[in-house]
Amino acid sequence: MPASDSTLARRLLHALKAHGAREIFGIPGDFVLPFYKAIEDSRILPHFELSHEPAVGFAADAAARYHPGLGVAVVTYGAGAFNLVNPIAGAYAERSPVVVIAGAPGAAERASGFQLHHQARSIDTQLAVFREITCDQAVLDDAASAPREIARVLASARERSLPVYIEFPRDMVAARCAEVPVLARRPPDKEALAECAAEILARIAQAKSPAIIVDVEIRRYGVEKEVAALARRLGVPVVTTFMGRGLLAAAPDVVAGTYLGAAGDARITRLVESADALLLLGVIVSDTNFALSQRRLDPRRTMIAIDRQVQVGHHQYPEIPLDALVDALIAQAPRGGKARGASRKVKVTYPRHLKADDKPILPSDIACAINDLFYRHGVMPMTADMGDCLFTAMEIENSALAAPGYYAGMGFGVPAGIGGAAATGRRPLILVGDGAFQMTGWELGNCRRYKLDPIVVLFNNASWEMLRVFQPESKFNNLDDWNFAAIAPSLGGHGERVTTRAELAAALERAVKRRGMFSLVEVMLPRGRTSDTLARFVAGFKSARERAAAAQKGRGG
Ligand code: S1T
Ligand code: MG
Numbered sequence: 144m145p146a147s148d149s150t151l152a153r154r155l156l157h158a159l160k161a162h163g164a165r166e167i168f169g170i171p172g173d174f175v176l177p178f179y180k181a182i183e184d185s186r187i188l189p190h191f192e193l194s195h196e197p198a199v200g201f202a203a204d205a206a207a208r209y210h211p212g213l214g215v216a217v218v219t220y221g222a223g224a225f226n227l228v229n230p231i232a233g234a235y236a237e238r239s240p241v242v243v244i245a246g247a248p249g250a251a252e253r254a255s256g257f258q259l260h261h262q263a264r265s266i267d268t269q270l271a272v273f274r275e276i277t278c279d280q281a282v283l284d285d286a287a288s289a290p291r292e293i294a295r296v297l298a299s300a301r302e303r304s305l306p307v308y309i310e311f312p313r314d315m316v317a318a319r320c321a322e323v324p325v326l327a328r329r330p331p332d333k334e335a336l337a338e339c340a341a342e343i344l345a346r347i348a349q350a351k352s353p354a355i356i357v358d359v360e361i362r363r364y365g366v367e368k369e370v371a372a373l374a375r376r377l378g379v380p381v382v383t384t385f386m387g388r389g390l391l392a393a394a395p396d397v398v399a400g401t402y403l404g405a406a407g408d409a410r411i412t413r414l415v416e417s418a419d420a421l422l423l424l425g426v427i428v429s430d431t432n433f434a435l436s437q438r439r440l441d442p443r444r445t446m447i448a449i450d451r452q453v454q455v456g457h458h459q460y461p462e463i464p465l466d467a468l469v470d471a472l473i474a475q476a477p478r479g480g481k482a483r484g485a486s487r488k489v490k491v492t493y494p495r496h497l498k499a500d501d502k503p504i505l506p507s508d509i510a511c512a513i514n515d516l517f518y519r520h521g522v523m524p525m526t527a528d529m530g531d532c533l534f535t536a537m538e539i540e541n542s543a544l545a546a547p548g549y550y551a552g553m554g555f556g557v558p559a560g561i562g563g564a565a566a567t568g569r570r571p572l573i574l575v576g577d578g579a580f581q582m583t584g585w586e587l588g589n590c591r592r593y594k595l596d597p598i599v600v601l602f603n604n605a606s607w608e609m610l611r612v613f614q615p616e617s618k619f620n621n622l623d624d625w626n627f628a629a630i631a632p633s634l635g636g637h638g639e640r641v642t643t644r645a646e647l648a649a650a651l652e653r654a655v656k657r658r659g660m661f662s663l664v665e666v667m668l669p670r671g672r673t674s675d676t677l678a679r680f681v682a683g684f685k686s687a688r689e690r691a692a693a694a695q696k697g698r699g700g
Contacts, residue, residue: 151289152181152316155309158290158323159242160188162297163212166565168193168202172219174261175246177316179217188215191565191593193558196223198586200230201555202562204239205526208545209563211365213300214241220248221261224269231306232276233550237386238363238427238450240300242307243277245269249314250284270310278305286318298326302464303450304363331467339453339460340471343422343446346455348477350420350444353379356402358387358432360425360449360465369469370424371397376476379422380489382411384432387425388537389525389544398541400491404435406679407537410489412437423447425465429549435683493540499645504666506531506674508644509600510538513572516651517542523572523598526563528556530576530609532602534677554582557599561586564595577603577622584627590661591635597661598654601627603640604668612673612681621670628665636661 148157159167167190171179182190193199199216207214216231218224224245234241248259253266263269274280279299281292293309300307347353355377361370371394374381382402383390391398400411415421416438426432426449433440446455448468453460495518497511517523517540527533527546530553536544545563547555557580560573575584580601590596603624611620631638637660641647647666654662 149319150181150316151283151286151318151320152178153185153187154290154320154323155244155283155293155311156182156185156187158293158297159213159215161323161325162301164188164215164242165210165212166191166206167215167217168199168206168562169217170196170199170219170223171217172223172246172261174220174248174313175217175223175311177313178244178246178311181316182217191561191589193561193586193589195583195586196226197230197554198558198561198583200227200234200241201558201583202565203241204230204234205545205559205562206566207234207239207241208362209524209543209567211363213297214239214562215244216241217244218246219261220246221263221269225263225272228272228276229552231273233547233552233555234306235276236550237547238304238359240304240306240363242297242300242309243273244309244311245273247282247310247312249312251314270308273308276306277308278303280308280310282310282312283315284312286315286320289315289318290321290323293323294326298328302328304360328464329462331463335460336463336467336471339455339463340468340475342455342458343472344475346420346446347377347379347422350418352418353377353420353422354415354418355379355381355422355424356384356415356426357381357390357424358384358426359390362390363425364464364466366466366469367391367393369466369473373469373473373476376473376478380414382415383541384426385537386427386429386432386548388546388548389542392522392542395541399489401537401541403537403676403680404433405437405683406435406676408491411491414489419444421445423449424469425449427549431549431551434687435680493538497644497648499648501643501645503642504644504647504668505672506535506602506668506677507538508647509602509666510535510674512644512647512651513539513600515648516655520655524563524567524569525572525574526556526559527574528576528579529553530579530602531673531677532556532574532576532600534680535602535674536574537676538674553579557584558586560597560599561589561595564597565593571597573597573599575599575601576608577601577605577625577627578607580627581622581625585634587631587636587661587663588634594659595661596658598651599661599663601663601665602668603627603665604670606670608670608673609677609681611671612677613685628663631661631663636663638663638665640665640667642667
């Protein structure tokens with residue numbers, strides 16, 4: 144092996160690849176230039192530079208969501224790394240395993256006695272901040288321990304499906320060190336696993352109307368196919384959470400729909416809230432997933448597997464990886480499970496056959512037009528930003544979707560579409576509002592150099608419309624009209640503004656046929672009109688908040 148391959152930089156790059164990373168997103172800076180040179184010269188992993196670190200984080204997050212493995216974000220010290228905080232906080236909240244590699248001062252700079260450029264309070268403030276939003280950290284300041292440190296941190300990212308942080312002092316890049324081992328996974332306790340699976344199956348067998356709810360961890364641990372097989376074996380209906388929308392897209396026979404509580408399809412709500420045994424696989428029990436429930440989760444009839452813990456009623460089973468649990472359930476499940484009761488076979492259908500007429504466009508028309516497009520040309524992987532575009536996505540066929548459905552941070556949609564396209568080679572359909580596009584939509588200017596050609600549907604209501612639904616009286620929600628379609632050509636793409644349903648259908652048809660550049664379809668929407676899903680969601684959220692406040696008051700809070 145050439146001597147250069149035994150440098151810490153190359154050992155780290157080989158280790159990233161060995162742990163499932165397939166590409167790097169980044170923006171270099173002087174504290175990370177030597178490492179970035181190794182990235183470029185070694186060609187161990189392809190690398191994509193974007194224009195602002197929040198986009199680097201969102202793209203790495205989406206890559207980790209779209210190809211089970213690790214996302215990688217490489218940034219410079221201080222100014223670069225602190226720009227990454229919000230997307231990594233979102234990745235932590237939504238359990239996406241992104242490896243943050245941040246440059247840092249070398250020993251000589253540390254000893255210089257200077258306040259260093261990019262330094263915040265102290266030289267170690269950056270590490271302190273990332274301790275809060277990653278599950279494991281390593282500082283590579285000692286060549287002897289670095290391989291072990293890297294192995295531990297990458298194993299943590301894989302096992303916990305959470306972001307991790309590696310600080311790479313600029314003077315350590317060429318240090319010689321040993322290879323980075325791939326640590327064996329911590330096996331579950333076999334007895335506990337068998338007992339846990341048996342207890343879950345017994346509860347499901349005794350139940351008259353069981354149901355399964357799935358969320359992001361079944362994607363993060365690559366067990367969607369196995370969960371679909373388990374559901375078929377048990378004959379139990381499956382629903383996704385709001386955040387889990389798009390999961391099991393390859394198993395339409397298994398998924399009944401998406402559970403949104405009071406904001407969702409009443410048949411799905413009934414299926415979940417009348418279930419006498421609920422198995423939650425990889426589900427984050429968050430407000431966006433359950434605040435609109437009309438019946439709170441009852442621990443006596445609920446079984447939850449998340450973050451390597453399983454709770455069955457009041458019984459706790461620690462250290463049970465989700466994939467091991469699903470395998471054990473399949474192994475022990477009785478064969479030939481029949482669908483429980485005719486009423487259990489609920490199947491939500493999605494709107495199609497948009498009337499291509501001169502009527503103005505409403506958000507739900509966009510869902511209808513996209514369903515028609517998918518029917519004609521095949522389903523596309525989607526990303527969505529926060530705003531009504533995400534709620535409108537609930538009215539689109541259940542196809543692969545990456546969106547900030549729990550952390551709810553804006554700016555995700557376009558960079559995530561770029562990250563997903565770079566990571567999978569598949570062409571994405573990106574849904575984004577005008578407010579979110581103002582934040583990170585400009586990253587589309589990076590598509591040409593990477594030969595990416597996403598289709599972007601921009602919901603332009605010249606408004607922070609979701610906030611207006613919460614607080615209609617506020618004028619600050621009125622945005623100006625930036626005429627985004629006219630800007631697209633200077634970013635290397637094609638832009639088209641549409642105002643009627645006929646124009647929308649035609650523009651999407653042209654976009655799907657146009658390859659080699661991004662296509663921006665700017666859909667003009669009236670202020671004050673939202674998707675039905677968002678209207679119900681906000682109404683439910685507001686009353687849930689009022690109920691919580693009243694209860695708090697009742698407790699003398
Ligand atoms: N800043 C960031 C980074 N994320 C946020 N979620 C917010 C602020 C608050 C916020 C929303 S929804 C929303 C804001 C500002 C408006 C979104 O506007 P746009 O993208 O145009 O979409 P639409 O017009 O469909 O609402 C949530 C409640 O937190
Ligand atoms: Mg808007």
